[in-house]
Amino acid sequence: MSAPRPPARSGPVRVGVLGTASIARRRLLPALAACPDTRLVAVASRALATAEEAAAPYGCKAVEGYGALLARDDVDAVYVPLPAALHAPWVRAALTAGKHVLAEKPLSTDAATTRGLLALARDKGLVLSENVMFVHHARHAEVRRLIEDGAIGDVRAFHAAFTVPRPPDGDIRHSAGLGGGALGDMGVYPVRAAL
Structure with a gap:
């Protein structure tokens, strides 16, 4: 209920x-x-x-x-x-x-x-x-349109990289106990772009 x-x-x-x-x-x-x-x-x-x-x-x-x-x-x-x-x-x-x-x-x-x-x-x-504001960026809509219109052919592979300056030592992003790590913090960008 x-x-x-x-x-x-x-x-x-x-x-x-x-x-x-x-x-x-x-x-x-x-x-x-x-x-x-x-x-x-x-x-x-x-x-x-x-x-x-x-x-x-x-x-x-x-x-x-x-x-x-x-x-x-x-x-x-x-x-x-x-x-x-x-x-x-x-x-x-x-x-x-x-x-x-x-x-x-x-x-x-x-x-x-x-x-x-x-x-x-x-x-x-x-x-x-x-x-995750990133997924609402106009560039994603444009890429989706290009794919749907066949402008780039069939998608067979996707390669992406996303980088930012290294956070300082002691930053929470380096602490596994606080959920830190590359995938959850930054890896989400190329993964969501692929999706």
Whole structure:
């Protein structure tokens, strides 16, 4: 039996952010604040001072602790930019709290966990989405059009490489315990391009 959908409400989606990662500060917080369809309500961090620093430019609430943000009644959806190994527990907690979720890639560190999170979202009638903006780039639509029109012939092979400057020593991307590693962080780009 599926849980009932949360009641529909009008107005912008009220968003809380679980964490203050660089991607959140550089890209998502400004985008959420600028979008008329969203209202940035709160930013949470393990340390209140960090949350205050991230929230201040947007005039939203700073919250100490991710659980405290999920307990807020004025948050409809959350964005999760935490290290990959923390995505699954906090995505699960957000869904359980009745919040829609946008999580940074990878959604989780293994397929079985991802399937479980998707099932939970479906059962709760909530949106769960992985933040992979790359696949929406206009170049992919153009390549798809060229293939469908036969402009390049039959596709028989695909070769791709994706590189970025090496993160500094100590960066979370080097920590297997936090879900770091090349495939989940950067390998997703050529794999998704192939798909």
